[in-house]
Amino acid sequence: MTTNHTEQSKKLLPEHAPRLDWAQLAPEAYKAMLRLDTAARQGVDPTLLNLVKIRASQINHCAFCLDMHSKDALAAGESAERIIQLNAWTESKHYYTAKEIAAIELTEAITVLTDGFVPDEVYAKAADEFDETELARLIVAIATINTWNRFGVSTRMVPGH
Numbered sequence: 287m288t289t290n291h292t293e294q295s296k297k298l299l300p301e302h303a304p305r306l307d308w309a310q311l312a313p314e315a316y317k318a319m320l321r322l323d324t325a326a327r328q329g330v331d332p333t334l335l336n337l338v339k340i341r342a343s344q345i346n347h348c349a350f351c352l353d354m355h356s357k358d359a360l361a362a363g364e365s366a367e368r369i370i371q372l373n374a375w376t377e378s379k380h381y382y383t384a385k386e387i388a389a390i391e392l393t394e395a396i397t398v399l400t401d402g403f404v405p406d407e408v409y410a411k412a413a414d415e416f417d418e419t420e421l422a423r424l425i426v427a428i429a430t431i432n433t434w435n436r437f438g439v440s441t442r443m444v445p446g447h
Contacts, residue, residue, distance in 0.1 A: 305442045319433065326430040329423045336364055337372060337386055338393045338424070339431045344373050345397045346435035353445035355431075388415040389424060396428045 309316035327335060336359035343351040356369050371378035375390055382390070392412040395404040412421055437443070 301444050301446075302442060304444055305440075308437055308441050319430075319437075322426075322430055323434070326423070326427040329420065330427050332362060333359075333364065334386060334389055334424075335427055336362060337368075337382075338389055338428055340369060341372055341375075341390050341393045342397045342428060342431045343435055345394065346432065346439060348435035348438040348443075349445040350438040350443035350447075351431070351435050385415040388412045392424065393428050396425065397432055 336355060339355040340352065340359060343355060359369055360366065368381050371381050375382065375387070379387055388411045391408050392404070395408045412424070416424060
């Protein structure tokens with residue numbers, strides 16, 4: 287029996303294999319990351335935290351983290367529209383609060399350091415929306431997801447697992 291063009295076009299490509307299981311090979315570092323991640327969640331609004339994790343993961347092209355945190359956000363009640371629009375937030379600001387936009391901008395500035403340090407205007411906008419304790423915790427959360435992303439992309443963790 288021959289397969290028609292429509293059936294062929296729906297056939298999914300095979301998934302890639304991970305390069306290595308860094309959590310198993312460096313268990314103390316993995317446990318330390320889990321402790322950091324737990325600490326990074328403290329005092330950060332879960333909705334905001336999900337947006338930060340998704341946006342950093344988009345920028346860093348971490349498919350594993352993007353998959354996981356998008357699913358987490360949906361399970362927590364986040365709308366599909368806000369997740370879909372996050373990659374184009376500058377054209378979709380009406381989906382987000384001023385506080386969320388400040389966090390998203392700060393996430394981008396901390397994530398993309400090749401352009402230089404975090405711009406004063408981005409930091410000032412975040413400082414206007416968050417008190418110092420909240421801002422410190424947000425920065426820890428952003429740094430933490432960026433570290434997870436780097437483990438994910440360097441070891442080619444497979445999304446959906």
